[in-house]
Amino acid sequence: MLEKMDIFFENRLSGYDEHMLTSIEGADEFYKFTAACLPREAEAAILDLGCGTGLELQEYFLLNPHAKITGIDLSKGMLEALAAKFPDKDLRLMCGSYFEVELEAEKYDAAVSVESLHHFTSERKLSLYRNLLRSLKPGGYFVLTDYFAESDLLEKEYFENLENLKQEQGISDDEFYHYDTPLTVEHEVAVLKKAGFTDVEILKNWGATFTILAKRYLILFSN
Numbered sequence: 001m002l003e004k005m006d007i008f009f010e011n012r013l014s015g016y017d018e019h020m021l022t023s024i025e026g027a028d029e030f031y032k033f034t035a036a037c038l039p040r041e042a043e044a045a046i047l048d049l050g051c052g053t054g055l056e057l058q059e060y061f062l063l064n065p066h067a068k069i070t071g072i073d074l075s076k077g078m079l080e081a082l083a084a085k086f087p088d089k090d091l092r093l094m095c096g097s098y099f100e101v102e103l104e105a106e107k108y109d110a111a112v113s114v115e116s117l118h119h120f121t122s123e124r125k126l127s128l129y130r131n132l133l134r135s136l137k138p139g140g141y142f143v144l145t146d147y148f149a150e151s152d153l154l155e156k157e158y159f160e161n162l163e164n165l166k167q168e169q170g171i172s173d174d175e176f177y178h179y180d181t182p183l184t185v186e187h188e189v190a191v192l193k194k195a196g197f198t199d200v201e202i203l204k205n206w207g208a209t210f211t212i213l214a215k216r217y218l219i220l221f222s223n
Contacts, residue, residue, distance in 0.1 A: 003177065005074050005119070005178050009074070009075040009077070010078075013053075013077045013081060017055060020052075020055060020115065024147070024209065025207040025209065026205075026209055027209075030204075030211060031114065031145075032059045033145075033211060034059070034114055035059035035062070035063060036063065037112075037203070038063075038110050038143060039064070039067075040064050042064070042066045042067075043066050044110065045067075046067050046070070046110055046112060047072075047108045047110075047132070048111070048113070049113040049132075050074075050098065050116025051071030051073050052082070053082050054081075057069060057089075061086065067089075069089065069092065070092045071092070072097075073094075074096065074176070076095045079095055098128060099127070099128055102131075103135035105135060106137045107137070108137060110136070112142070112144075113144050113145070114146070115147065118147055118180055119176070120181070121159070121181070122190075129191060129192055129196075130196065132195075136216045141214060141216060142192075142197065142213075142214045142215075144188070145212075146182070146210070147208045148188060148209075149183060150208060152187075155182065155183055155184050158179075158180065162181055185202065185205075185210050189202070197215060198215050199214075199215040201214075
């Protein structure tokens, strides 16, 4: 049975960090690598989409202990665990969907997301990425580390399987349920470019997990 996204992660809070660090190929490296891509300037403003318990932030604070973090996550338990880990850090945590939060324009030096966005369609991501782009300061950038489908065929199968399960269980399209539906990395890059990001670059991969860097122009041009 499919579980609602927030409930899925609430139910797995115990042991979550260990699972993420030991069950995903390259996790012992990609959290560190992602953190190293973020700004080192003191008090850099960073937006973390799907911050969870802060595994990437744990690495980032070693490099930039005075960064100002805004974290968004559906799971209240995850956010409480994150706050308990870093009681002395500058954290602003919001419990909710990053698709629904209205982000302040030109607020952040950079944004990051790790192993969170592989549950959504290109259409949903496009609206999110446009909102995200406007929230970045001129010259800001987005670091995305996530896992991706290995082929167009697999990507299609993931979404078809989800639709079949939702129909069988009478689930509406406007609710978030946990089921992995990763795009291919090529399609992810295409969505980022369509949203207006420039110089979208694949930096590194660990099996099916890739880190993508997407930059914002110094000036945004409206469509």
